[in-house]
Amino acid sequence: MAQIKLEKISKTFRTKRHTVEAVKDVSLEIDKGEIYGIIGFSGAGKSTLVRCINLLERPTAGEVYFDDIKLTSLSASSLRRQRKKIGMIFQQFNLLSSRTVEKNISLPLEGGGRSRAEIDKKVSELLEYVGLSDKAKAYPSQLSGGQKQRVAIARALANDPEVLLCDEATSALDPQTTKSILNLLVKLNRELGITIVVITHEMAVIKKICSRVAVMEHGEVVEEGDVFSVFADPKQQITRDFINTTSNLSEVYELIEQNSPVVQLKSGEKLVKLQYLKAEVSEPLISAVTQKFGVIFNILFSDVEIINGCPLGGTVSILSGENSDEAIEYLKEKGIHAKVIKDAAIS
Amino acid sequence: MQQFLENLIPNVMSKPDELLEAIIDTLIMVGIAGAISFVLGLIFGIIITVTKRGGVLENKIIYNILDKAINIFRAVPFIILLTWVLPISRAIVGSGIGVSGAMVPLVFGVVPFFARQIESALAEVSSGVIEAAQAMGLSPLAIIFKVYLKEGIPTIARATTLTAINLIGLTAMAGAVGAGGLGDFAIRYGHNRFQEDVTWVTVIIIVVIVTIVQLIGDLAVKKNTH
Numbered sequence: 408m409a410q411i412k413l414e415k416i417s418k419t420f421r422t423k424r425h426t427v428e429a430v431k432d433v434s435l436e437i438d439k440g441e442i443y444g445i446i447g448f449s450g451a452g453k454s455t456l457v458r459c460i461n462l463l464e465r466p467t468a469g470e471v472y473f474d475d476i477k478l479t480s481l482s483a484s485s486l487r488r489q490r491k492k493i494g495m496i497f498q499q500f501n502l503l504s505s506r507t508v509e510k511n512i513s514l515p516l517e518g519g520g521r522s523r524a525e526i527d528k529k530v531s532e533l534l535e536y537v538g539l540s541d542k543a544k545a546y547p548s549q550l551s552g553g554q555k556q557r558v559a560i561a562r563a564l565a566n567d568p569e570v571l572l573c574d575e576a577t578s579a580l581d582p583q584t585t586k587s588i589l590n591l592l593v594k595l596n597r598e599l600g601i602t603i604v605v606i607t608h609e610m611a612v613i614k615k616i617c618s619r620v621a622v623m624e625h626g627e628v629v630e631e632g633d634v635f636s637v638f639a640d641p642k643q644q645i646t647r648d649f650i651n652t653t654s655n656l657s658e659v660y661e662l663i664e665q666n667s668p669v670v671q672l673k674s675g676e677k678l679v680k681l682q683y684l685k686a687e688v689s690e691p692l693i694s695a696v697t698q699k700f701g702v703i704f705n706i707l708f709s710d711v712e713i714i715n716g717c718p719l720g721g722t723v724s725i726l727s728g729e730n731s732d733e734a735i736e737y738l739k740e741k742g743i744h745a746k747v748i749k750d751a752a753i754s
Numbered sequence: 755m756q757q758f759l760e761n762l763i764p765n766v767m768s769k770p771d772e773l774l775e776a777i778i779d780t781l782i783m784v785g786i787a788g789a790i791s792f793v794l795g796l797i798f799g800i801i802i803t804v805t806k807r808g809g810v811l812e813n814k815i816i817y818n819i820l821d822k823a824i825n826i827f828r829a830v831p832f833i834i835l836l837t838w839v840l841p842i843s844r845a846i847v848g849s850g851i852g853v854s855g856a857m858v859p860l861v862f863g864v865v866p867f868f869a870r871q872i873e874s875a876l877a878e879v880s881s882g883v884i885e886a887a888q889a890m891g892l893s894p895l896a897i898i899f900k901v902y903l904k905e906g907i908p909t910i911a912r913a914t915t916l917t918a919i920n921l922i923g924l925t926a927m928a929g930a931v932g933a934g935g936l937g938d939f940a941i942r943y944g945h946n947r948f949q950e951d952v953t954w955v956t957v958i959i960i961v962v963i964v965t966i967v968q969l970i971g972d973l974a975v976k977k978n979t980h
Contacts, residue, residue: 463885487892488891490888491891495889497882499880501880501883503883503905504905506904514900
């Protein structure tokens, strides 16, 4: 069942001179317990779209449902009650600089009828969960970016939310810290069952933690599906562009353009690109083909990753041997996407 | 020492009681008008911040009325304001002259200025932090008290210092219409009777008061910046 349902959401910003359609007629369903990614270049409307989920931005048209409650028709105070179930973290962390770490985390709990002792207990549990117990009395200015984001996560978790919205949460962090924050997100998805919506412009983030992805361009969702299928068989050019940012296989085209000696073929050699497209591919196909047809693969590039538990990726290699055509046919039968980029026999 | 001062500032030493009274009057005017203006200016500054387009309690009508009212009162030179609000003074405090008569024009003169100062102080609170507070389900009142006023303390302290110093200047000007205080003292003796030493001493005392206010303000900013 969909936990978050966006129905034909549009958001138009009007100023005196300009009208900007940030989001155009977007419908999405996000299921309970999944990690859903929304990717797009800056200006694609993804941040506006995620703000439409908790109505920080009110859509110009369309409805938002959360747990079957129509958020778009709630009163201000009922909406605030629902917002407590939807945590949010940001690229710039947005911590209160005048409050210590523990006071930042206790902010959403204050005035909620809880006793001081209860709040203190909850705060120290949250601090321990994000691994910052020793920083309770520190001010945000004394923390690193990764630590600030951990505090923001702890604060977002204070009301035991069912959903966590992450707006470019790792975009201001270095790769190492990004990895640890992503691991933390996965941990709270698995252990606490929190549905996570990730907004990002980095395909690597989607690849690492998301189960489903929506690709946004010019305010519209142009492609959507489970991450493996989208990676294996992208339909839109923009999706291919994003995928290429995380794969090195396309570098071969640059080498060909530069006429690099690496891709100079001898007679009878073929430059082939092999890509795994099916989730069930797990046989050692290259070794099998080598033995079966007596061909040789000289691997130039290889990029295989495990996405949602399935290997995805491929290799670019120089294939030589008399039976190379048969070998390629055999690979195709096995569900490998094989493409001859350059053939010395005909070139 | 006594002899030395009597030679240096004869006209001041001849009326130490009047000087003391002038200092006290100035402090009373600054203190009371300042306290009233602080509260009113803060309230108006907050209202104008939250009712602004995109604010947590966006309200075009309230914003526009307040915005225009502040502009009008800020446009009126203080010396004109002094006589302009005289009827209001009489109605509220029962007198248009003296220390109490000066209170109303001082408040009218300072509040619009301070409200704008507060507006710009609160504008420095990052919009992302406000957004985060809204996202966590905080009410507009909680956002005002726990986020705006708390996060804004250093900039509010800076605005308060600036306004207090401005107010000290205005009280001196109010002296011109018989409000009492150091301004009145300097005009009556220093200017009208050419007792230059009175003017000098008044200036020095005002500089000292301003310096103390500035030091307190700086300290408040420093203590609240993390």
